Amino acid sequence: MEKITVTTPLLPPLEELTPYLEDIWNRKWLTNNGYYHQLLEKELCKYLDVKYISLFSNGTLALITALQALELQGEIITTPYSFVATSHAIVLNNLKPVFVDIDPNTYNLDPKKIEEAITDKTSAILPVHVYGTPCDNEAIQKIANKHNLKVIYDAAHAFGVKKDGVSILNWGDLSILSFHATKAYSTIEGGAIICHTPEMKKKLDQLKNFGYESETEIPMLGSNAKVNEIQAAYGLASLKYIDNAIASRKRSAELYRKELSNIKGISCLDIQDDVKLNYSYFPIIVNSKEYGESRDCLYFRLRDNNILSRRYFHPLITDFDFYKNHDYKKYDLSISKKTSDNVICLPMHHNLTENNINFIIEIIKGSLK
Numbered sequence: 055m056e057k058i059t060v061t062t063p064l065l066p067p068l069e070e071l072t073p074y075l076e077d078i079w080n081r082k083w084l085t086n087n088g089y090y091h092q093l094l095e096k097e098l099c100k101y102l103d104v105k106y107i108s109l110f111s112n113g114t115l116a117l118i119t120a121l122q123a124l125e126l127q128g129e130i131i132t133t134p135y136s137f138v139a140t141s142h143a144i145v146l147n148n149l150k151p152v153f154v155d156i157d158p159n160t161y162n163l164d165p166k167k168i169e170e171a172i173t174d175k176t177s178a179i180l181p182v183h184v185y186g187t188p189c190d191n192e193a194i195q196k197i198a199n200k201h202n203l204k205v206i207y208d209a210a211h212a213f214g215v216k217k218d219g220v221s222i223l224n225w226g227d228l229s230i231l232s233f234h235a236t237k238a239y240s241t242i243e244g245g246a247i248i249c250h251t252p253e254m255k256k257k258l259d260q261l262k263n264f265g266y267e268s269e270t271e272i273p274m275l276g277s278n279a280k281v282n283e284i285q286a287a288y289g290l291a292s293l294k295y296i297d298n299a300i301a302s303r304k305r306s307a308e309l310y311r312k313e314l315s316n317i318k319g320i321s322c323l324d325i326q327d328d329v330k331l332n333y334s335y336f337p338i339i340v341n342s343k344e345y346g347e348s349r350d351c352l353y354f355r356l357r358d359n360n361i362l363s364r365r366y367f368h369p370l371i372t373d374f375d376f377y378k379n380h381d382y383k384k385y386d387l388s389i390s391k392k393t394s395d396n397v398i399c400l401p402m403h404h405n406l407t408e409n410n411i412n413f414i415i416e417i418i419k420g421s422l423k
């Protein structure tokens with residue numbers, strides 16, 4: 055039986071990558087802000103409709119560096135309903151995560167619950183556009199302005215997402231992207247920070263290159279998070295295919311929604327009218343009482359039928375040993391917990407066929423066991 059994977063990488067045609075590789079071989083310049091690195095930054099600014107972008111070797115280092123660049127202190131308000139890199143980046147900066155619950159309709163940090171978590175130690179808010187659904191930026195930014203806090207968006211899932219025709223990557227002080235192979239757009243491993251000023255762009259470029267200002271000057275502590283020429287070329291070759299890939303994901307999402315709407319106990323994420331999504335993920339919530347089977351039973355039944363879905367995000371960040379063993383502040387996280395206990399991300403990628411989806415639906419319906 056054919057395996058239906060939860061995702062598949064957006065591979066550019068090999069023959070289109072080869073000329074880039076030949077040119078890189080001729081140039082003999084493999085990393086350190088090379089020709090293709092610069093070109094990809096330029097092309098991504100155009101494609102994403104953002105002013106400044108700094109490429110990183112992965113989304114986690116982008117997030118760590120974004121927090122470092124803003125010179126934050128004390129406590130950062132964030133969500134437990136995310137990939138663990140979100141809060142790891144806080145802790146790796148010697149800052150303290152403060153976990154606040156999510157909105158049941160978007161699964162994003164709930165702005166209504168942020169203010170009660172603000173103390174005189176709070177320096178920033180780190181929300182996540184979960185599954186690419188935009189956060190309530192207006193409400194979050196209003197709170198941030200009132201309390202003089204920075205906002206850093208973990209936009210790892212939000213490549214190309216727009217609200218009212220404007221890129222949501224322009225929100226907040228900084229936004230980060232992940233270009234991991236599992237993401238809608240990838241550079242195999244990779245990531246980026248989007249910022250608003252040339253001064254911040256310069257600082258981010260220095261921070262990802264050991265803090266170098268010039269050959270003999272290092273005014274700040276920096277890591278090594280540079281992107282090599284081969285990955286940048288891969289990113290350029292893939293960029294041509296991203297619109298078609300997203301269109302294909304959209305068709306799959308629409309088919310899933312139509313077919314799942316008749317299955318009792320299965321619900322899909324709400325969609326907002328004014329948002330252009332990238333269809334990165336297809337999460338469903340299993341209401342076991344109505345559906346007649348638990349989320350985990352469905353997950354394993356799908357797996358027994360060679361359908362690889364993912365309990366994403368499960369466990370909650372706050373349920374991992376590291377976070378349980380540290381005394382980080384947590385507010386009532388009941389909605390995050392309920393979501394994490396009942397969510398499944400179904401297979402979603404640009405190569406998914408109608409037959410694949412129909413088969414997945416039959417398994418969920420229970421008509422094939």
Ligand SMILES: Cc1ncc(COP(=O)(O)O)c(C=O)c1O
Binds near residue numbers: 115232
């Ligand atoms: C929400 C979120 N933040 C951060 C990251 C980290 O990105 P990367 O895997 O590129 O380090 C991921 C990656 O899966 C993610 O999903």
